[in-house]
Amino acid sequence: MILDVDTGIDDSLALLYLLASPEAQILGIAATAGNVGTAQVAANTLAMLDLGGAGEIEVAAGADGPLAIPLRTTEDTHGPQGLGYAELPVSARALSGRSAARMWAELARAHPGAIGLCTGPLTNLALALRLEPELPRLLGRLVIMGGAFQHPGNTTPTNEWNIHVDPEAAKEVFDAFSAAPPQRRPLVCALDITETIEMRPAHLARLAEAAGSAPVELPAAGQGAAWRSAASNPVLRYLVDAVRFYFDFHHGYDLGYLAHMHDPFAAAVALDPALVTTRPATVDVELAGTITRATTVADWAGMWGRQPNADIAVGTDPAVFFDRLITRVGAYARRLYPEPPA
Template identity: 60%
Template sequence: MTTATVPVVLDCDTGIDDTLALLYLLQHPAAEVVAVLSTAGNVPVDVVAANNLGWLDYCGHAEIEVFPGAEGPLVADLMTCEDTHGPHGIGYAELPAANRQVSERTASDAWIELTRDRPGELVGLVIGPLTNLALAIRKDPDLPQRLHRLVIMGGTFNYPGNTTPTSEWNIAVDPEAAHEVFTAFGIDGAPQPIICSLPLTEQVAFTPDHLVRLAEAAGSVPVERPSAADDHGLRSATSNSTVRLLTDALRFYFEFHHDHDEGYLAHVHDPFAAAVALDPGIVRTQPAVVDVELAGSLTRGTTVADTRGFWGRQPNALIATETDVPAFFDDLLSRLAELARRIG
């Protein structure tokens, strides 16, 4: 991993795996979390913002501003997925409420103002729908040129979707926003976004064994190993509060995947994208022209990649295709265990 400090603007719809991404970044010595932007997606935006405030305060980072974002997509009605992440977005975890409020500025304004204050420095990390960034680019079309790097968790290419047969959740929630963002990058000096999509991120599967490793590294007792044989909703009784919260959150995610015949595991797309934001060298990428189907009656929200020049356009994105999954989990669990030991 790189040792240089990477200033990250995080735009998220928190979310269980968004939570892991946020905690990972807060604990990582190479990360400077500049701001946390909230958008509707996994749960409504007010719940997302409350989760972001709660996690930041819990981790001792009340100095990081949380911005309220879009309440819904540019065109479509909002979809949320409480069945996947729980009614409050963090599974069975019960997070203490924060003692502060969100910013008076909006997330789209934050994108504009932060990139104007630090042109060429900031790494954007979007792990929810792209609505906030699209709104910001509508207001300020030069914004993409001021980002140093953009990493997006979203899309699927030549691989089944997780929302429709052909579409991934973050893109399916707001296809118009994704189309506008992809169109604005990779041209006129704006960076090519690195896209972490389902063919890769579904290889990043968090299992009960990872929770065991986390508890052991944090010194939390008893060490618990959630199982598909457990009753739904069983709560953790381990001694470390951080491990307890993460176990309660991830148990819900395990149950969801198991109930949908994917195994007793959790695809943790978002912390992987966070790791890529800090160090793109952990992935191999393929250049492509990426766009989004907006009109198809069966395929709306599907990401399409032209890697062979059929459209006669220059590549506007880099699709992450390969990584060392065990090495990523070594890094993730190390950071989460450090956080757990620090907080207790």
């Protein structure tokens, strides 16, 4: 797998999910500006690899900002450093000497059939396509977390955050993947599906039990910014502090005390597309609309006369995903940080 992330809270859970999945071999990780700036994304990613006990994995820094517009970040959603209330030690791991775009291109050439997973803006992938236009045919599958189709946006009334940050890059990617053979069309996990993936405090409690971590904590509204987890397992301690910020954010917008797990779900789909039902469509990105710029538009009926360039996830069972997340990450956390004998 080749990952492209803007490591905030849900990206970090996606990374833990993949590290906990024995079938996932991470070839390299591209850091893209999005939830926070590129340098902070890279630092967060390296720190997560430490926490997750990962071996040597290349992490390459991407562009400092979008292709054509100023960078917009979202610390209000993910916290000042991008990881909610959690704080991780600075990693001693070194960044790659090559750019994220070059890493994408060279890894895809060296590992034809690799899976690509993008959980942030598509800037790096767009730049990689300029270096290697054959990427749509080299990758075995590309999974994109982004867009909103028959669903309200989470950044403007019609658009989703990752596409909003760099709509020019998103359009380049969807246009380029029109050349992908039908069996290699991008699989898109948009808000239509990812906002049904609602993590709640009870899921964190189940994770703690699976990891053998104590005490089992149930975050709640009103605990305040100063409260920190006392979980005995470092992975669980991180998860509670990171995800609680996400809970607080959603609660502040009257969405409930919950967190949408966009990126871990996309990671699970990248490993097992059978988690979703999909529908083919031709996807384009609006760049000129006064109030609809960065909106993803899907032609489901072929009105444009263009072949489908994406398979859009339209159905899933969130309980199946959460059972898998809890089983994998809980067991992995227990193996990484076993409790000392009583």
